[in-house]
Amino acid sequence: PQPLAWWQQDIIYQVYPRSHMDSDGDGVGDLKGIESKIDHFVDIGVGSVWLSPIYESPMKDFGYDISNFTNVDPIFGTMDDFTSLSNALKEKGLKLVMDFVPNHSSDLHVWFNKSIHREGKYEDYYVWRDPKGFDEEGNPIVPNNWISSFGGSAWEWNEVREQFYLHQFVAGQPDLNYENPDVLKDMLAALKFWLDLGVDGFRMDTVPSMFEDQRFLDEPEDPNRPPTSIPSDHSYWLHIYTYDLPATRDALAEYRKLLDIYSLTDGRERCMMVEAYVNPLEQLFLYYGTKEKPVAHFPFNFEFIKRVTTNFNGTDIAGVVDEWFEKMPEGNTANWLVGNHDQWRIASRFTPEVVDAFNMLIMLLPGSQVTYYGEEIGMTNANITWEETVDPAGCQAGPDRYQLFSRDPERTPMQWTGEAGAGFTTGNSTWLPINPNYRELNVQAQNEASGDSHLKVYKRVSALRKTDTWRYGSLEAHAIDAGAAFGYSRIYQGKGFVFLANYVDSNTTINVGQEFDDIPAQATVYTTSVNFQPETAVGSSISTSSVTISG
Numbered sequence: 001p002q003p004l005a006w007w008q009q010d011i012i013y014q015v016y017p018r019s020h021m022d023s024d025g026d027g028v029g030d031l032k033g034i035e036s037k038i039d040h041f042v043d044i045g046v047g048s049v050w051l052s053p054i055y056e057s058p059m060k061d062f063g064y065d066i067s068n069f070t071n072v073d074p075i076f077g078t079m080d081d082f083t084s085l086s087n088a089l090k091e092k093g094l095k096l097v098m099d100f101v102p103n104h105s106s107d108l109h110v111w112f113n114k115s116i117h118r119e120g121k122y123e124d125y126y127v128w129r130d131p132k133g134f135d136e137e138g139n140p141i142v143p144n145n146w147i148s149s150f151g152g153s154a155w156e157w158n159e160v161r162e163q164f165y166l167h168q169f170v171a172g173q174p175d176l177n178y179e180n181p182d183v184l185k186d187m188l189a190a191l192k193f194w195l196d197l198g199v200d201g202f203r204m205d206t207v208p209s210m211f212e213d214q215r216f217l218d219e220p221e222d223p224n225r226p227p228t229s230i231p232s233d234h235s236y237w238l239h240i241y242t243y244d245l246p247a248t249r250d251a252l253a254e255y256r257k258l259l260d261i262y263s264l265t266d267g268r269e270r271c272m273m274v275e276a277y278v279n280p281l282e283q284l285f286l287y288y289g290t291k292e293k294p295v296a297h298f299p300f301n302f303e304f305i306k307r308v309t310t311n312f313n314g315t316d317i318a319g320v321v322d323e324w325f326e327k328m329p330e331g332n333t334a335n336w337l338v339g340n341h342d343q344w345r346i347a348s349r350f351t352p353e354v355v356d357a358f359n360m361l362i363m364l365l366p367g368s369q370v371t372y373y374g375e376e377i378g379m380t381n382a383n384i385t386w387e388e389t390v391d392p393a394g395c396q397a398g399p400d401r402y403q404l405f406s407r408d409p410e411r412t413p414m415q416w417t418g419e420a421g422a423g424f425t426t427g428n429s430t431w432l433p434i435n436p437n438y439r440e441l442n443v444q445a446q447n448e449a450s451g452d453s454h455l456k457v458y459k460r461v462s463a464l465r466k467t468d469t470w471r472y473g474s475l476e477a478h479a480i481d482a483g484a485a486f487g488y489s490r491i492y493q494g495k496g497f498v499f500l501a502n503y504v505d506s507n508t509t510i511n512v513g514q515e516f517d518d519i520p521a522q523a524t525v526y527t528t529s530v531n532f533q534p535e536t537a538v539g540s541s542i543s544t545s546s547v548t549i550s551g
């Protein structure tokens, strides 16, 4: 069998830099902090670290609003700190993946200032439109009904240029105009800057937003929108003129080409993963591109987030797995994840008891895997009050609705120890409150636990990804006992393992040999259940004939 590339085999670990580790006591995580925690990455067996944006930014969207694409923000450190981190990761055999935000810059980027003043080639670097007219009070009327993801119109008036500019997120994130080929050229140069520093890959932010239909027509109302829907929940209008236009993939293919040049030159594979919340799967899979014109190595698989909701069971899980493998065009790699900095944490979306089940589920399926920091210890959403809310998605929703939209709860500082500051900071305050459950729920406690812990389970399971059974094993996956459970077997050359999870509050007895084909006598069964039972711990060799998972 073909050897797997690093991004296929080894876990990709997402670090949200503000919340990972604070080296200077200012309450915000930084690059030196991340470097000081490399042992943790090694300890849990991940293979690469993806950093959410660390670029210069006024932080209106906490780094996703970039004022200089080729420098590090002082809150995170210096370029020297970056080089030091990059070298330190390399020394341990870890890859470095950076976030890249192709769709927009900050309104404080020099390009935007030049664009406001119509300076030279920058005049059309952003999406500028005349007002539709002026109302009785003389206020300019927006060009059309396009809305921002965070609520309200996507158009912001600029007094100086006397035009509106487009922003699909906060007003401080003006949309770059990819109709202008110079924009792509300059953005490629920014990407090249980081490639020259040895970066191994990129996560491309909100790519479907890159192009807009040039007729600037009103979006039609979504016929299926619930009567209570509000603009910021994305279901108010359809997004046919502002989202997922075919030109997007042509531009991304140019980014990919640049990566491939680097890979071909020195034989180190550079990887591109793209963030695209797109339905249906056939449409999402276009982001893989083709053999002749590759686009992404993979578009993130958000299906477990979108389709596995409160009252899910094994049938829902099986549905996601089946559909992905059925529809994914041949020659591509699947990928699995259950969280990121925009989504509630697993323990809070469901219950803390399913943390291991989800970690195992996504780590042992064939395909790439992404872990959001803190999921290895089952961190939970923090309770953030309206006064403490800083995320623009929460702030713009207002005091009555912020809890529905704010992404602060899943972005709180990493819980390293039970000491004051959670081992995250020596300072007295942090940019977001530390979840008070850090006293019990932290890396140190889970490492030292006498019994099992989320962390111990995670480590054992991540070690399995380094075996040939995981690498090359077959996959047989299905719901069991009418959806009470879900499981899969992975078999390679007469060896194998079975993953079984019970999702209901009652016992399920599973005859593994009957449920799955060709189970070797010495297969290892990895079970988990709603009530985590240390006796049936992960990786214990259990007789394969019959396994009871208690609910």
Ligand code: TEU
Binding pocket: 061, 064, 065, 101, 149, 169, 205, 206, 275, 277, 341, 342, 393, 405, 407
């Ligand atoms: O998110 C893009 C995106 O689709 C978001 O609108 C997402 O649906 C939302 O955050 C859910 O609340 C990316 C980044 O992941 C996000 O953090 C940024 O805020 C956004 O782009 C703008 O750069």
